[in-house]
Amino acid sequence: MDTLGPIGIHSITSALFTDAAVLLVGWALGILSSPITDAIRRRSAKRRLTRAVSTELRSLQDSLAGVVVQVAKRRHVLTRSLLEALLSTLKSSGHVPGDGRSFKMIGTLLEMDEHALAASQAREPEPGRRPVLWLKVLGLPFIESYLHRLDLYTHETQRLLVEIRAGLQAFNQYADEGMHYHFLTFSADLGQDRLDALMRNVESCYEGASEQASDLVSRVAVLLQSPEMQAV
16 A cells, blocks of 8 residues: 655645634634624614614704794894804704704894894783794604614713703603693683783793703704714
8 A cells, every 4th residue: 555755644734724724714704704794784774873863863953943042032032142052053963054944044033133133022012912832843753763773872872862852851841831821821711910920831931941942952962963973
């Protein structure tokens, strides 16, 4: 029987090592493929989710900025500095000219001179009921539907989203209470003292809603400017 020489033995050994290396690489890839695939899927899902969440947050922010302007006009405290601060915050959050009703409204108000701006919030006659303000906003239906996917985000982003959601609930409570007190002013045989008290409650609710809206506009800006929300 022929015996293997040194060259033959070396060839067999090399082939065995090559086969072992291929098997080892294949085994390693088999183990790693699932986590890699899952990570790619999660990153893709996060990007799609972030685009939708950012759009919804900007829409909410625009609506809330409008509330701040409405209530400031009603209370006759609308100033150029307030409008400029709101516009700056909206721009820093990704709003562009032509987007959003409040963004356009603020831009139009800033084009007025001081006299015209003051005239735009001229006082209504005090006696009787003042016009009602419809303050309640749509909310965050998309985010509400995808609360189970917030685990895609860091704890800090999740915290900010939860805070915005809670703040929006508090805002809408002010809006609902204001509407409730306004409807009570139409009760039969309502004395002037009672009417005045109800209207004070209405104005107090409007003030609280405005403060909550202003806070939410700022919170949304902080979230939208975060690296995680901009990585899309």
